[in-house]
Amino acid sequence: MSKVTWSICALTLATFITLPLHAAEEGKNNVQQTRSQKVRGDRQKVLSDGYWIYNDFEKGLAESKKTGKPLLIVLRCIPCEECVKLDEEIMEKDPELRQLMDQYVRVRIVGTNGLDLNLFQYDYDQSFAVFLMNADKTIYGRFGTRSHRTDWTSDVSIDGFEKALATGLEWHANYPENKAMFAAKQGGKPLFAAPEKSPALKDKYTSALNYEGDVVKSCIHCHQIGDAQKSFFRDQGNVIPDQYLFPYPHPKAIGLILDPSETNLVEAITADSIAEKAGLKPGDRIASLDGQPILSIADVQWVLHHAESADEIDVAYVRGSEKGETVLSLPEGWRQQDDLSWRVSSWPMRRMVLGGLVLEEANAEQRAQVGITDPNQMALRVRFMGRYGDHALAMKTGFQVDDILIGYDGHTDLMRETDLLAYAAQNCLPGEKVEIEFVRGGAKKKLSLKMQK
Secondary structure (H helix, E strand, C coil): CCCCCCCCCCCCCCHHHCCCHHHHHHCCHHHHHHHHHHHHHHHHHHHHHCCCEECCHHHHHHHHHHHCCCEEEEECCCCCHHHHHHHHHHHCCCHHHHHHHCCCEEEEECCCCCCCCCCCCCCCCCCCEEEEECCCCCEEEEECCCCCCCCCCCCCCHHHHHHHHHHHHHHHHCCCCCHHHHHHHCCCCCCCCCHHHCCCCCCCCCCCCCCCCCHHHHCCCHHHHHHHHHHHHHCCCCCCCHHHHCCCCCHHHHCEEECCCCCCEEEEECCCCHHHHCCCCCCCEEEEECCEECCCHHHHHHHHHCCCCCEEEEEEEEECCEEEEEEEEECCCHHHHCCCCCCCCHHHHHHHHHCCEEEEECCHHHHHHCCCCCCCCCCEEEEEECCCHHHHHHHHHCCCCCCEEEEECCECCCCCHHHHHHHHHHHCCCCCEEEEEEEECCEEEEEEEECCC
8 A cells, every 4th residue: 555644633623723714713604513513423433333432531441451452542533624534544444554453442532521631641732642551551652743734744644653553562562561661651740630620611611522412512622721721820810831832842843853654763953953963863763762762753742841941851862773872952942942823722822912913924025015124123924813802802903914013012033923922921911011013004003902811
């Protein structure tokens, strides 16, 4: 069978992940109805087929204990346009995957209601989340990631998934003698034990999907967990810590590009990056980070997520037939090299600090049109603005599409939308007013925007 990199859909039933922001905001009724039909149809199909345990982790645990097989927990959305290939090759039991998956107890989770957040800790903006696990809840590894709203193919592939499954089986065969090496793959105590127990969600959702009513609206989308975490701090008038603002940094933020068709193979190293300074090279295999065995790019992100604001991470690698060791030296502020703008959780952040503005870096022509010649001068173009609820605040304040923002709270060096969101989330608290300078029609203007929760 020809192997192709497959597209993956976000672990969420949220429509706006795969639609333009304005279409998502308006919540088209016909789209909502279509998703409801998909949810119910998918459930009926999977239950009748019997190959996957559907939305029942405890049943999977019991089966794993009974059979001695490891657990394959797939958290993902109901079929959508972005994951057709994934559904064809996993849900239709592609033969090359089938022989590997047959050796696992397979559990498919399609909503995060009731999810044990002490156990299931991952990037909640993620496109596809897999846990390979023992029946005693020891996590062998994670698989799946995302680094762009629509580009799914740069990070994961069906080949990489197969190799991760094979590695998981090898580790399971040596269990429990190797149990100690997986200890750091368990997370610490979360802010709340389950999504519906968070202050932001507890009065709106229950611990289960409502198949008797509006099943789509009853689902807690994965990104809502991340949103609730940020709100936990924001609603108390506190800044959002780096670990929640820049969760699960992508390895490319430190210059490490992994081959999506493999599990831990370095494909490229960015010049003058943290990874290059550590001496890593294309062709290296990352055997472990911080003492943890690496199953996939998601395991790399797990280690980076738990790194300090300035830290040193031990790396063990294999180069050809030789083993080597080095250290990733993470300087203060290293997380800020990551990108927030693709994340679905950036939408509520835009409400908080931009009143619903969606920004992009002005191109050379646009910069020239407004007379910006300094390459270090901020120039962020308004490409879209919210029109409803709290996301309409910027529009009501007087901002317009095509305005070029050149200053925010006195800062003119916030070159990316990510830089602005991060600065504002950690420096501009709810209730404060921030002065924003912008150019419209060749004229410089200023408006004050109120910060929101």
